[in-house]
Amino acid sequence: MEFKFSEENLQKIASVQKNYPDKRSSIMPVLYIAQEQNGWISHEVMAEVAHLLEIPESEVYGVVTFYTMYHKKQVGKFHLQVCTNVSCMLRGGYDIWNKIKDKYNLEDGGVTQDGKLSLEEVECMGSCGSAPMIAINEDYFENLTPEKVIEIIDSLK
Amino acid sequence: MHRIVLPDIKNLQEIDVYLANEGYYGARLAFQKSPDDIIEIVKKSGLRGRGGAAFLTGLKWSFMPKVTNKPKYLCVNGDESEPGSFKDRQIFEFNPHQLIEGILITCYAIGAQTAYIYIRGEYHKWIKPVQKAIDEAYNNGFIGSRMKETFGTQFSCDIFIHKGAGAYICGEESSLMNSIEGQRAYPRVKPPFPAQNGLWGNPTTINNVETITNVPPIIKNGSEWFSSIGEPKHPGTLLFGVSGHVNKPGVYELPTGTLLTDIIEKYAGGVINAKRIKCIIPGGTSMPPLKGDSIEGLKMDAESLRAAGSAIGTGGIIVMDEDTDLVKVLARMTKFYYHESCGQCTPCREGTGWMLKILKRILDGKGTKSDLDLLISIANNIDGNTVCALGEAAAWPVKFTIARFRDEFENRVNESIQIPVNNKVHSMRKTKNPIDNIEIR
Numbered sequence: 402m403e404f405k406f407s408e409e410n411l412q413k414i415a416s417v418q419k420n421y422p423d424k425r426s427s428i429m430p431v432l433y434i435a436q437e438q439n440g441w442i443s444h445e446v447m448a449e450v451a452h453l454l455e456i457p458e459s460e461v462y463g464v465v466t467f468y469t470m471y472h473k474k475q476v477g478k479f480h481l482q483v484c485t486n487v488s489c490m491l492r493g494g495y496d497i498w499n500k501i502k503d504k505y506n507l508e509d510g511g512v513t514q515d516g517k518l519s520l521e522e523v524e525c526m527g528s529c530g531s532a533p534m535i536a537i538n539e540d541y542f543e544n545l546t547p548e549k550v551i552e553i554i555d556s557l558k
Numbered sequence: 559m560h561r562i563v564l565p566d567i568k569n570l571q572e573i574d575v576y577l578a579n580e581g582y583y584g585a586r587l588a589f590q591k592s593p594d595d596i597i598e599i600v601k602k603s604g605l606r607g608r609g610g611a612a613f614l615t616g617l618k619w620s621f622m623p624k625v626t627n628k629p630k631y632l633c634v635n636g637d638e639s640e641p642g643s644f645k646d647r648q649i650f651e652f653n654p655h656q657l658i659e660g661i662l663i664t665c666y667a668i669g670a671q672t673a674y675i676y677i678r679g680e681y682h683k684w685i686k687p688v689q690k691a692i693d694e695a696y697n698n699g700f701i702g703s704r705m706k707e708t709f710g711t712q713f714s715c716d717i718f719i720h721k722g723a724g725a726y727i728c729g730e731e732s733s734l735m736n737s738i739e740g741q742r743a744y745p746r747v748k749p750p751f752p753a754q755n756g757l758w759g760n761p762t763t764i765n766n767v768e769t770i771t772n773v774p775p776i777i778k779n780g781s782e783w784f785s786s787i788g789e790p791k792h793p794g795t796l797l798f799g800v801s802g803h804v805n806k807p808g809v810y811e812l813p814t815g816t817l818l819t820d821i822i823e824k825y826a827g828g829v830i831n832a833k834r835i836k837c838i839i840p841g842g843t844s845m846p847p848l849k850g851d852s853i854e855g856l857k858m859d860a861e862s863l864r865a866a867g868s869a870i871g872t873g874g875i876i877v878m879d880e881d882t883d884l885v886k887v888l889a890r891m892t893k894f895y896y897h898e899s900c901g902q903c904t905p906c907r908e909g910t911g912w913m914l915k916i917l918k919r920i921l922d923g924k925g926t927k928s929d930l931d932l933l934i935s936i937a938n939n940i941d942g943n944t945v946c947a948l949g950e951a952a953a954w955p956v957k958f959t960i961a962r963f964r965d966e967f968e969n970r971v972n973e974s975i976q977i978p979v980n981n982k983v984h985s986m987r988k989t990k991n992p993i994d995n996i997e998i999r
Contacts, residue, residue, distance in 0.1 A: 420718040426758075429721070429723060429737070430720075464742060468679075469724035470679045470680070485890070486641045486890065487802075487839075487843055487876060487890055487891060488641060488802055490886075490887070490890055491802045491878060491887075492803075523680075524639070524641070524898065525643075527638050527639070527644040528644060529641070529799060529874065529876070530799055530807040531807070532801060536680065539682035540682075541683060
């Protein structure tokens with residue numbers, strides 16, 4: 402599937418490029434804009450970003466694969482990110498992880514058949530004082546129990 | 559009690575409230591002095607970096623070249639990815655203008671025209687208040703070309719946010735610069751140091767968010783005021799983030815040198831169900847853990863913790879009660895370092911994976927006594943043999959947790975290797991461990 406930036410996003414890119422002394426350095430914000438438009442970073446997206454920034458596609462690929470927040474495959478409408486690092490683990494992070502896996506029949510990196518939910522085990526999100534936590538897309542949900550998590554996920558529309 | 563970084567003022571994140579509380583007055587004062595004076599004040603104050611290494615901030619600034627025809631940069635490190643650390647987000651949310659004011663003063667002192675605030679990508683919610691504060695500051699002429707009118711100074715600078723994308727390694731200063739440049743965030747070999755060769759090859763200083771936020775009050779109140787707070791060798795306050803098995807986890811701003819037991823009992827509400835503490839990590843998971851019965855009288859500052867065999871790190875305190883499974887904790891920590899190793903140096907890239915495999919084996923009840931020494935051997939081969947400090951960060955927890963809680967680990971391993979397939983030759987020799995019997999002459 403061919404990918405082209407929308408007019409609006411091209412303007413956003415032009416604006417963010419003012420923050421950097423050269424075009425190439427703006428790759429990270431440009432990739433975010435691309436991901437917002439396309440939902441994930443496909444090879445077509447990488448090719449378009451490379452074309453836009455006048456750099457080889459391999460360099461774009463290198464950046465995309467280094468950072469975990471660029472989705473290398475399609476994620477669900479609601480991307481569930483469960484922290485299981487030490488502070489969350491001590492307060493039941495794995496109970497939440499296992500509960501979600503069982504209830505929605507998901508594995509790490511999996512997507513439900515209807516494309517609504519996807520699951521990822523993530524490293525410390527900086528919510529140690531309100532552990533355990535999960536993030537859904539860009540929002541944090543803190544001080545959770547397995548029951549509360551299911552309630553939150555089931556209420557997603 | 560002094561609260562310097564997070565004063566107890568309601569809605570301080572609003573620019574009107576901030577201005578009503580002497581906001582941007584520190585910057586005004588600073589611009590009336592020379593840059594060298596500012597560096598001298600900060601040096602004298604004894605301010606040390608809050609990002610982990612506790613390096614003297616004023617000294618770091620003085621490394622910036624005075625005469626150069628290259629542009630200079632300031633990077634503010636808000637990557638905050640160390641497990642157990644969640645302090646910078648409080649500043650982003652509740653006091654972003656003091657951070658901006660600190661950036662203005664720092665840029666003036668080191669002669670930088672551009673500053674980047676690096677905020678971890680997961681902090682969508684906390685990037686917004688910082689961006690809002692930056693926009694307000696631009697609109698009020700506190701940042702950018704209008705600074706000349708506002709402050710009556712020849713100096714001006716710009717501040718941009720760079721959003722990370724989920725890589726722990728970006729908290730390392732040279733990786734952070736590579737990330738801003740839009741590269742894979744591999745740490746750089748030092749020297750050359752950032753002050754000579756940093757962002758795009760230009761002189762660069764990197765400071766932690768909390769460090770920078772301390773600067774305006776120092777300029778307003780003077781270096782003696784600051785150096786009289788807390789421990790003389792590591793003055794000021796720290797944002798202690800307490801997590802784990804405590805009743806009231808959260809961030810507490812307290813003077814350096816506050817007793818660790820006081821932080822847990824008086825502020826964090828004590829251990830849940832009044833259990834004993836088995837293990838405590840004083841400064842984020844990369845710092846050596848301490849035994850729960852060894853923290854009586856322990857002060858929380860860089861020197862005291864070094865003497866106790868750990869380090870202040872980011873002040874992220876993780877409390878683990880007597881029922882905690884330390885093998886599981888160590889395996890989980892190692893999984894983190896394995897996941898976050900950037901892959902540049904072989905000892906770290908391979909070693910973290912090996913350590914994880916062995917710890918998983920022990921966790922599954924299939925480990926042996928020799929595995930413990932093997933773990934320490936691998937950790938020793940990572941420690942000091944990598945480009946950046948992530949090597950140590952991965953090696954220290956393994957080394958020190960096993961050394962300090964050896965009993966617990968020994969209870970979880972078997973005396974000998976269990977060979978899954980019955981080997982005739984070895985069974986004839988009647989040894990449990992066939993390797994013992996092999997002699998090389």
